[in-house]
Amino acid sequence: MATKSLKKQNSELANTERQLEILSNGIFGNNELPKFATKIKESNQFPLRPKKLEILQLNLGYMCNQVCEHCHVDAGPDRKEIMTKETMLQCLEVIKNTQATTLDLTGGAPEMNPNFRWFVEEACKAGIKEIIVRSNLTIIRANKKYYDLPEFFKKHNIHVVSSMPHWTRGKTDKQRGDGVFDKSIKALQDLNALGYGMPESSLKLDLVYNPSGAFLPGDQVSMEKDFKKALLEDFDIQFHNLFSITNLPISRFLDYLIASENYEDYMYQLVEAYNPAAVENVMCTNTISISWDGWLFDCDFNQMLGLKVASKVKHISNYNEEVLNDRDIMISQHCYGCTAGAGSSCQGSVA
Numbered sequence: 001m002a003t004k005s006l007k008k009q010n011s012e013l014a015n016t017e018r019q020l021e022i023l024s025n026g027i028f029g030n031n032e033l034p035k036f037a038t039k040i041k042e043s044n045q046f047p048l049r050p051k052k053l054e055i056l057q058l059n060l061g062y063m064c065n066q067v068c069e070h071c072h073v074d075a076g077p078d079r080k081e082i083m084t085k086e087t088m089l090q091c092l093e094v095i096k097n098t099q100a101t102t103l104d105l106t107g108g109a110p111e112m113n114p115n116f117r118w119f120v121e122e123a124c125k126a127g128i129k130e131i132i133v134r135s136n137l138t139i140i141r142a143n144k145k146y147y148d149l150p151e152f153f154k155k156h157n158i159h160v161v162s163s164m165p166h167w168t169r170g171k172t173d174k175q176r177g178d179g180v181f182d183k184s185i186k187a188l189q190d191l192n193a194l195g196y197g198m199p200e201s202s203l204k205l206d207l208v209y210n211p212s213g214a215f216l217p218g219d220q221v222s223m224e225k226d227f228k229k230a231l232l233e234d235f236d237i238q239f240h241n242l243f244s245i246t247n248l249p250i251s252r253f254l255d256y257l258i259a260s261e262n263y264e265d266y267m268y269q270l271v272e273a274y275n276p277a278a279v280e281n282v283m284c285t286n287t288i289s290i291s292w293d294g295w296l297f298d299c300d301f302n303q304m305l306g307l308k309v310a311s312k313v314k315h316i317s318n319y320n321e322e323v324l325n326d327r328d329i330m331i332s333q334h335c336y337g338c339t340a341g342a343g344s345s346c347q348g349s350v351a
């Protein structure tokens, strides 16, 4: 398993233009498969347009204590891009006036941003209804300075959403690195001990599953049952919902697909599983994604491909929600990952 980001390895796939080129040429360039725009035109859903804004998703930086095989952010310990306090202050101004009700903090490991706790406290004061932290769990056990994160989360009523690719050590560690499973289990037990994830508890703890290879996720409802049964029986762990997410063909997952010669098969699977009903609720229709340096995107995936919003307003420094909501959403062939089968978003299935 790689221990460095694609960027650190000087991989050509660290270049977003190269990724977009791959996604537009080959089987899509020669019309073997229809482009995403063509497909959504068939069901009169082109251009894709935003609906009511509900979620502001902030990427606090690409630094992470893990280097997971599938990471669409290309995050890792060697990534130094971190949101500054100045950009956070601009975000807080937006949070005070937005119609969005949820602030979704992601990374990398968002907790590694040195101003993470200050920012969460300020965001609470700004009056946003819900704050989600996408925690990789192992960060809680990575260093003593993070051991009290569960208490911090509880104090601020944070909704914790955490990746957990499987309920077995082997499958989890293969995708996310040696030792990740045991640390994740310990972190989940710490969260449960504070009331997180317990039935009837208002301290929300959800898990995210994504496949470990070039295949689509199974049914979210039955997977949730299997996860709940196994984690309870083996480790006495409870959680609320399991979100099942499709891996999008970008960054390290694209690298994996190409290296394992699965790219074309995987794109065929995504296109064959295209579901027009899922297009209605793809997450770019209710979300704005803000990068560590304040640029605005339709979603976290577009952020990683460098596809800024198609609007006059492109940066948090001149944010204007009304202008921003009147835009067409930027799409490419990676979008098939959001519309396959039951669909996929940061909140799991959408159809």
Ligand code: SF4
Residues within 6 Å of the ligand: 064, 065, 066, 067, 068, 070, 071, 072, 073, 074, 075, 076, 107, 108, 109, 136
């Ligand atoms: S998938 Fe999450 S935990 Fe893994 S390297 Fe990427 S940001 Fe870090």
Ligand code: SF4
Residues within 6 Å of the ligand: 282, 283, 284, 285, 298, 299, 300, 301, 302, 329, 330, 331, 332, 334, 335, 338
């Ligand atoms: S990848 Fe982003 S822009 Fe494309 S459909 Fe999914 S959420 Fe929308």
